[in-house]
Amino acid sequence: MGESTLTEGTVLHADLDAFFASVEQRDDPSLRGRPVIVGGGVVMAASYEAKRAGVRTAMGGRQALRICSDAIVVPPRMHAYTQASRDVFDVFHDTTPMVEGLSIDEAFLEVGGLRRIRGLPSEIAAQLRVDVMERVGLPISVGVARTKYLAKVASAVSKPEGLLVVPIERELHFLHALPVERLWGVGKVTSGKLRAARINTVGDVAAMYEGELVQLLGPGSGHHLHALAHNRDPRPVVVGKRRGSMGAQHAIGRGHHTAEELDLTLLGLVDRVAGRMRTAGRTGSTVTIRLRFGDFTRSTSSHTLPRPTAHTLTILDVARQLLASRAAAIAEKGITLIGVSVGSLDDNPMQLALPIDVVGGATIDDAVDAIRDKFGSKSLRRAVQVGRPDRDAMPILPD
Known part of the structure; x- marks a missing residue:
């Protein structure tokens, strides 16, 4: 060779x-x-x-x-x-x-x-x-x-x-000919700032002094884009890296959605995410909901619990509060997507503060997981989900 x-x-x-x-x-x-x-x-x-x-x-x-x-x-x-x-x-x-x-x-x-x-x-x-x-x-x-x-x-x-x-000998030639949007982290806002300054290609970014980029975009984006424009990326391929969050999202059609319909969607998402966490032996403390409104704007809100958990009802309660805090925006703009994720994942499950849902020595979550593992994910449903269409959730990419 x-x-x-x-x-x-x-x-x-x-x-x-x-x-x-x-x-x-x-x-x-x-x-x-x-x-x-x-x-x-x-x-x-x-x-x-x-x-x-x-x-x-x-x-x-x-x-x-x-x-x-x-x-x-x-x-x-x-x-x-x-x-x-x-x-x-x-x-x-x-x-x-x-x-x-x-x-x-x-x-x-x-x-x-x-x-x-x-x-x-x-x-x-x-x-x-x-x-x-x-x-x-x-x-x-x-x-x-x-x-x-x-x-x-x-x-x-x-x-x-x-x-x-x-x-290797042609990498900068290849990279510098690309539009600025090919740089990681360049979305619509950053792209607009760069193009307004007549910075249209990666090569244009590479030709700038790092301080100029920092002044234009701020220290975080400025240093990051300057390094990428010169193909400075020292990160190795990492094996066995565990994700920092688990989540799922569901796209819903345009039009009016009742509070009951939104809650049902939220319930299905939390049920799925919490089940995946328990299967993986993970707990998490930061609950986040992501919403896309009818005008395509987005909203993200989160709350951090005092201790990590994989308890469905605990996560659901927080997610419901976060969704309720966006009720006015939902009423004004409509909603087309709901996402739920749990972050700050931990590999050391902790005892729940109030294990009140104990049945025969096993929690309800454990019993539900065992039945679904044996007979399939759709073998056991909550009462409010009976007679409703199945809502497949799309995984949220890991953070």
Whole structure:
């Protein structure tokens, strides 16, 4: 392999293409090659056929259908997406033991130690794409670079169904030609400030003095973007990193929603999150709710408990109070999405302050978990959920 190996970085960023929509097209051959939208009231995901027509995630369902009138709308199937994610991560771990998951559909892989047995990083990446398609039936894009940041950028540029290797000697040439929006942390507000100052490319950012960026954007963003513009990203691929929070969210259609409907959605989300925490042996102390209103503005509010917990009713009580504090905004703007997460996760479960729901030596939560583990997640439901449609929740990406 010799000197040619020195031109390639060893970090891979693998990212499934239009994940939810791709799973739907895989499982239903009649959807292949056609524009597919996952979610009705709000677009949770869109196939590339729909994206080419202008459909975007988080867009209102009616607007999406006006843009792409021949789109096929399908309800989300979170159980199918979760299983597909597990299958893909099995492929990742069969490729290299150095895997750092970012979300259910993307991960970093370090392949520097595999040169002698697997070949160049570009060859490993090409085989990874083949393996994911053959074993799981899903398209995936892969970026190969020296740093995690640049590998992620490369995979995004290569989409859909692409492979892009950024040679070490060409990395700044590649990076500096990109628009400023490719820098991590550059959203609409930061992009507006940069472009107002006639800073349009990553190269323009790199040409600035660090102090100028700090003056324009503040110390946090200024130092961060200056480092990224020069591809300074020393973070290694971290194996076994445990997430700092667990959460789920549910998109609800536009229109009026009663307090009872919102509470039912909140209950389902908390039930799911708390169950996942107990399964993982984690407790948490910071409860957060995330809301998206009818005008597409967002709100986040949180409360930290005096001690960590995985108790469903404790978390639900806090989440209800947080939701009630946003009642006026909900009434004025409407609401299209509710998310719940529990952060500051701890691996050392603590005794609840008031274990009043004890039945035969086991808590109600433990009994519910045991029944669902044995007979399925939908085998036991709360009384208020009986006769109501199932509400699949979309996982919130880890912090």
